[in-house]
Amino acid sequence: MALIEAHGLTKVFRRPDRAPGLAGAARHLLRRRYTPHTAVDHVDLAVEPGEAVAYIGPNGAGKSTTVKLLSGIIHPTEGEVRIDGRAPHQDRQALARRIGVLFGQRTQLWWDLPVADSLAVLRDLYGVEKSVYRRRLDRFDEVLGLGELMDVPTRKLSLGQRMRADLAATLLHGPRVVYLDEPTIGLDLSAKERVREFLREQRDEGTTILLTSHDLADVEGVCRRLVIIDAGRIVFDGPLEAAKDTFARERVLRVRTERPVDPDAVADALPRATVTRGDQPEWLTVRFDRAALTAGEVVGVLSRLAEVIDFEVDEPGIEDVIRRMYSGELRPAGTGAGRVG
Ligand SMILES: Nc1ncnc2c1ncn2[C@@H]1O[C@H](COP(=O)(O)OP(=O)(O)OP(=O)(O)O)[C@@H](O)[C@H]1O
Numbered sequence: 001m002a003l004i005e006a007h008g009l010t011k012v013f014r015r016p017d018r019a020p021g022l023a024g025a026a027r028h029l030l031r032r033r034y035t036p037h038t039a040v041d042h043v044d045l046a047v048e049p050g051e052a053v054a055y056i057g058p059n060g061a062g063k064s065t066t067v068k069l070l071s072g073i074i075h076p077t078e079g080e081v082r083i084d085g086r087a088p089h090q091d092r093q094a095l096a097r098r099i100g101v102l103f104g105q106r107t108q109l110w111w112d113l114p115v116a117d118s119l120a121v122l123r124d125l126y127g128v129e130k131s132v133y134r135r136r137l138d139r140f141d142e143v144l145g146l147g148e149l150m151d152v153p154t155r156k157l158s159l160g161q162r163m164r165a166d167l168a169a170t171l172l173h174g175p176r177v178v179y180l181d182e183p184t185i186g187l188d189l190s191a192k193e194r195v196r197e198f199l200r201e202q203r204d205e206g207t208t209i210l211l212t213s214h215d216l217a218d219v220e221g222v223c224r225r226l227v228i229i230d231a232g233r234i235v236f237d238g239p240l241e242a243a244k245d246t247f248a249r250e251r252v253l254r255v256r257t258e259r260p261v262d263p264d265a266v267a268d269a270l271p272r273a274t275v276t277r278g279d280q281p282e283w284l285t286v287r288f289d290r291a292a293l294t295a296g297e298v299v300g301v302l303s304r305l306a307e308v309i310d311f312e313v314d315e316p317g318i319e320d321v322i323r324r325m326y327s328g329e330l331r332p333a334g335t336g337a338g339r340v341g
Pocket of ligand 1: 015057
């Protein structure tokens with residue numbers, strides 16, 4: 001049975017309709033009006049034990065809302081969610097031991113307490129045995145350099161230091177499922193790499209990870225599966241590599257011919273491609289949709305116009321796909337994407 005299971009999971013928020021300014025606020029007080037806003041829209045998700053899933057999407061797509069639903073912080077408007085067979089919003093206490101949540105922007109440590117005291121409180125709350133606690137702290141010290149932070153109150157930590165302490169707090173009780181939102185934000189390069197390595201180790205030991213990150217190295221370093229949400233709907237769910245085929249179908253072919261060829265003549269012969277002259281007169285750049293044409297067909301057409309002496313094809317990398325997705329340049333909706341792989 002999947003460890004995380006969601007069927008038709010939906011969350012509708014009510015947003016106040018309020019005209020700007022004082023008059024608008026006063027009017028809203030007298031006559032409250034709301035517009036429903038669907039933040040998570042019939043999401044189906046099944047994640048197996050030990051799977052690490054990157055959960056990405058543009059700002060406001062519904063990532064945090066999904067994580068809040070999966071951890072029982074908020075109730076679904078519609079649909080079902082089960083973590084290890086239990087409904088998180090009904091069984092929060094029982095599930096607290098099985099779930100770890102890290103929201104990069106918020107801390108779960110006590111602001112005025114030294115890190116060591118915060119962790120000790122969490123240890124007692126979760127009933128972690130002293131010997132297990134010591135072993136885990138030693139490991140966190142190796143990975144996160146926690147030792148030097150133990151006597152420092154949370155409010156005095158830098159963002160990177162706080163993230164290290166918060167990661168320890170999230171994993172202290174050995175949860176089976178962890179939701180990590182931007183887990184390496186503020187860390188230096190070597191600390192980021194150590195955290196990824198540690199997360200891989202946790203994953204391989206059977207921890208289920210749902211990770212949201214703008215850092216592509218986190219996504220690629222930890223996860224093999226990618227789930228993309230856009231406007232509350234899952235628009236892609238499959239292996240990381242398959243996202244490339246679904247969203248980045250454009251290929252760029254650079255061709256060198258023995259003598260200059262008029263780009264318009266090529267465009268006439270290849271109406272589904274965009275043809276521009278390259279840096280040098282003998283080079284042409286042809287952009288085309290991989291689903292509509294092949295590089296071989298493009299070269300074939302060109303070789304009828306002039307002798308082709310060299311060519312190269314650019315394929316987008318997965319980082320490129322994800323970066324463009326975050327920037328809103330690639331809109332997955334309407335591409336016919338679905339569960340792949
Ligand atoms: N409590 C709330 N009341 C009303 N609307 C909300 C509430 N929480 C979130 N929303 C709206 O729901 C949508 C999804 O928000 P959510 O925070 O889940 O997005 P996200 O993908 O995590 O975005 P980001 O990458 O910016 O953190 C947004 O339009 C947001 O404004």
